[in-house]
Amino acid sequence: MVLGLLMAITAGSLVSLQNIFNSKVNVYVGSWTTTTLVLGLGALASFMIGFIFEGKSMFNLSNMEIWYWFSGLIGIGVVTCLVQAIKRLGSTYAISIAMTSQLGFALLLDSFGWLGLEKVPFTPKQLIGVLVIVGGIIVFKLGKRKEHHSSKAS
Amino acid sequence: MKGSLFAFLGGAFITFQGVANSRISQDIGTWKTATITQSIGFLMAFLILLLIRNRNWRQFKQVKPLYLTGGTFGAIVVFSNIVAIHHIGVTLTIAALLIAQLSLTFIIDSKGWFGGVEQKMELPQFIGIGMMVIGVLIMKF
Incomplete structure (x- = not known):
C-alpha cells in the first residue's frame, strides 16, 4: 500500500516537471518534434536502466504478444487528443476534463478487472471518493489565481 | 464540444496506456515494457513529424539544454506507474x-x-x- 502510493507520487511529481520542461521545448519546435524527442529519450533511458538491472535479457522478446507492440500507439492518441483539446478549450478546461476522464476510466477498469487486472470490487465509497476528487480538480483548476507582478518576469 | 470530446478521449487513453503497460509487464518485465512502448511511440511520432510541414529543428538551439532532458523522466514515470497499479489498483x-x-x-x-x-x-x-x-x-x- 505505502510502496504503491509512493510510486504513484513519484510518477505524478515527474509528470509535473516533465510537463513544464516539455512546454518550454514545445514553444520553439512544436508538439510533434517535442513528442518525438520526449518518447525517444524515454525509451533510451528505459533501455539503459533495464540493461543495468537485467542485462542481456532485455533483448529476449520470446514472451511478446502481437498487441504488446501496439500499446505504444496509445501514447500518440494521448498527445493528439490533448493538443487538439487545449487548442479548442484552453489548458484549464481541457486538463480538467482529461483528469476527470482519467479517474472515471480508472474506476471502470478496476471494477471490471479488464486486461487481466486484479479486480477491485466496486463500492459506493469508491464512487463518492472519485466524485470528491473530481470536485477538487474542478475547484483547483477553475479557482481564480492572480499573477504576482512584483518580481522577475518570465 | 469537439474540444471536450478530445479531452475526454485523451484522459481515457492515459488510463488505458497505464493499464496496458501493467498488463504487458506481467509477461515481459517492467523495463522492457517501458522501452518497447516508448520506442513504438517514438517511431510513430517521428513518422508523423516527417509527414507534417512545420518542422523547425534549428530552433532546438534556443531551448535551455536542461529542458531538453525532460523525456528521460518517462522511464521512471512508466516504471512507477506500473508498480503502483500492481500494488494499489x-x-x-x-x-x-x-x-x-x-x-x-x-x-x-x-x-x-x-x-x-x-x-x-x-x-x-x-x-x-x-x-x-x-x-x-x-x-x-
Whole structure:
C-alpha cells in the first residue's frame, strides 16, 4: 500500500516537471518534434536502466504478444487528443476534463478487472471518493489565481 | 464540444496506456515494457513529424539544454506507474498521481521556478488539493 502510493507520487511529481520542461521545448519546435524527442529519450533511458538491472535479457522478446507492440500507439492518441483539446478549450478546461476522464476510466477498469487486472470490487465509497476528487480538480483548476507582478518576469 | 470530446478521449487513453503497460509487464518485465512502448511511440511520432510541414529543428538551439532532458523522466514515470497499479489498483494510482502532479505544479508556479511567472497561492487551489486528499481517504478507509 505505502510502496504503491509512493510510486504513484513519484510518477505524478515527474509528470509535473516533465510537463513544464516539455512546454518550454514545445514553444520553439512544436508538439510533434517535442513528442518525438520526449518518447525517444524515454525509451533510451528505459533501455539503459533495464540493461543495468537485467542485462542481456532485455533483448529476449520470446514472451511478446502481437498487441504488446501496439500499446505504444496509445501514447500518440494521448498527445493528439490533448493538443487538439487545449487548442479548442484552453489548458484549464481541457486538463480538467482529461483528469476527470482519467479517474472515471480508472474506476471502470478496476471494477471490471479488464486486461487481466486484479479486480477491485466496486463500492459506493469508491464512487463518492472519485466524485470528491473530481470536485477538487474542478475547484483547483477553475479557482481564480492572480499573477504576482512584483518580481522577475518570465 | 469537439474540444471536450478530445479531452475526454485523451484522459481515457492515459488510463488505458497505464493499464496496458501493467498488463504487458506481467509477461515481459517492467523495463522492457517501458522501452518497447516508448520506442513504438517514438517511431510513430517521428513518422508523423516527417509527414507534417512545420518542422523547425534549428530552433532546438534556443531551448535551455536542461529542458531538453525532460523525456528521460518517462522511464521512471512508466516504471512507477506500473508498480503502483500492481500494488494499489488503477483508481488509487491515478488519484495519488494527480494529487502529486497538481501539488508540485502549484508549488513551482507559486515560487516562479523554471522561469515561470510567479502565481500567488490562492484559497481555491488549497481547497482543491484538500478535497482530492479527502477523496482518497474516503476511498481507502
